[in-house]
Amino acid sequence: xxxxxxxxxxxxxxxxxxxxxxxxxxxxxxxxxxxxxxxxxxxxxxxxxxxxxxxxxxxxxxxxxxxxx
Amino acid sequence: xxxxxxxxxxxxxxxxxxxxxxxxxxxxxxxxxxxxxxxxxxxxxxxxxxxxxxxxxxxxxxxxxxxxxxxxxxxxxxxxxxxxxxxxxxxxxxxxxxxxxxxxxxxxxxxxxxxxxxxxxxxxxxxxxxxxxxxxxxxxxxxxxxxxxxxxxxxxxxxxxxxxxxxxxxxxxxxxxxxxxxxxxxxxxxxx
Ligand code: SF4
Ligand code: SF4
Ligand code: SF4
Numbered sequence: 053x054x055x056x057x058x059x060x061x062x063x064x065x066x067x068x069x070x071x072x073x074x075x076x077x078x079x080x081x082x083x084x085x086x087x088x089x090x091x092x093x094x095x096x097x098x099x100x101x102x103x104x105x106x107x108x109x110x111x112x113x114x115x116x117x118x119x120x121x
Numbered sequence: 122x123x124x125x126x127x128x129x130x131x132x133x134x135x136x137x138x139x140x141x142x143x144x145x146x147x148x149x150x151x152x153x154x155x156x157x158x159x160x161x162x163x164x165x166x167x168x169x170x171x172x173x174x175x176x177x178x179x180x181x182x183x184x185x186x187x188x189x190x191x192x193x194x195x196x197x198x199x200x201x202x203x204x205x206x207x208x209x210x211x212x213x214x215x216x217x218x219x220x221x222x223x224x225x226x227x228x229x230x231x232x233x234x235x236x237x238x239x240x241x242x243x244x245x246x247x248x249x250x251x252x253x254x255x256x257x258x259x260x261x262x263x264x265x266x267x268x269x270x271x272x273x274x275x276x277x278x279x280x281x282x283x284x285x286x287x288x289x290x291x292x293x294x295x296x297x298x299x300x301x302x303x304x305x306x307x308x309x310x311x312x313x
Contacts, residue, residue, distance in 0.1 A: 068201060071302050072292040073172030074182070089168035089305025110289040112195040 060101045065113040066091040075105035075114060127174050131183055134176030138276060141238075141269045145251040145262060148269035154297070162301035166308040171298050178289055181279055185288025196286040196293055206299050213296040216242055220267035228260035235263065239270040240277065 062084070064075075069091040075084050076092070083098035084105055094105075096119065106114040140147035154177070158170035171178065185191030199205055226232040236249040248266065255262050279291030292298050 070201070070206075070293050070298060071168045071171065071305070072178065072289065072298060073168065074178075074289050074292065076172060077182075086168060086172055088166055088309040089162060089302060090309050107193075108287070108289075110196060110287045110291075111201045111293045112287070113201075 059096075059119060060116055061096050061099050061119045062094045062101060062103070062105055063115050063117045063119065064092045064094060065115070066093075068111060068113040070111050072110060074108045074110055078104045078108045080104065128179065130174055130176035131179035132176070134180050137176075138273070141273070142251055144253065145238075145248065145265045145269055146255060148265040148272065149261075151268050151272050158297050158301050159304070162304040162308075166305055168298070168301050168305060170301065171292065177276070177279065178292055181283045181289045181291055184280075185283040191283050191288045192285060193288070194286050196282070196290050200282075200290075201293050206294050209294050210296045210299045217271065220264075220271065224260055224264040224267055227263040228258060234259040235266065238266060238273060241274050 064084075071086050071089055071091055073086050073092075076082075076086060080102065081098050081100060083095045083100070084092055085095075087093050092114075094114075101116055103116055106112075106116055137147070137150060140150075154170075154175070157174070158168075161167060161169045185193075223232070223235075227234055235245075236247070236252050237245045238248040239245050248269075252262060252266075275291070275295070279295075282290035282294075
């Protein structure tokens, strides 16, 4: 990862996630998974920030945000 | 993306709804989408059913996504609140218990078999054309009518929210989804 540079990533509001898995199905890079049936988690290394998961999420709890690595 | 056999389970969901129009006794098969998710959650500690096998969710993504029958708007905040999701689950379970009670009354011979499907817990639709007698007790048929009512009602609700919001909005307040997530939370909390 490039040092110090801010990167945009998908971020899940884990408290509001219903763990339906809709996001997993649409991610082209398999960068998102459901952890133990509780909530989704994005792998920031793999995510390319395409926004597909955010558009799909029925609860709209994924945001595309800048994260500091 | 690779297509797998379980991506086609929406066909089973559709078939289930159609079969209920011909012979109500097929409604018993719906118990599968009751016990399988709970088993996967209780034994495996995952929402594998929702994440992979649920045909109903697939049906909504197909109709709302590919066929465009959805406005694709955000679901209102209160619908994804815990209060609403848990409240709906409790309401749903109460209605389920009521259905079991009605079935019991028919088994006990206190009440006659009602050959109707109740939509949205209110509207009784005549459904006698899907009943051709049973080899078993009329109570068996009563359960089928009751269970099919639940399945049809949840499908209708799911279709309405599919059109209004995102395709799989039903998954936000689906009682099975809420219940399996609660089981998973309990399991994940116990074993860190
Ligand atoms: S689609 Fe949304 S609610 Fe469903 S698992 Fe993904 S982040 Fe959670
Ligand atoms: S933004 Fe794109 S790459 Fe990142 S998790 Fe979502 S779908 Fe996957
Ligand atoms: S939340 Fe309900 S409808 Fe959605 S995938 Fe899970 S069981 Fe199926």
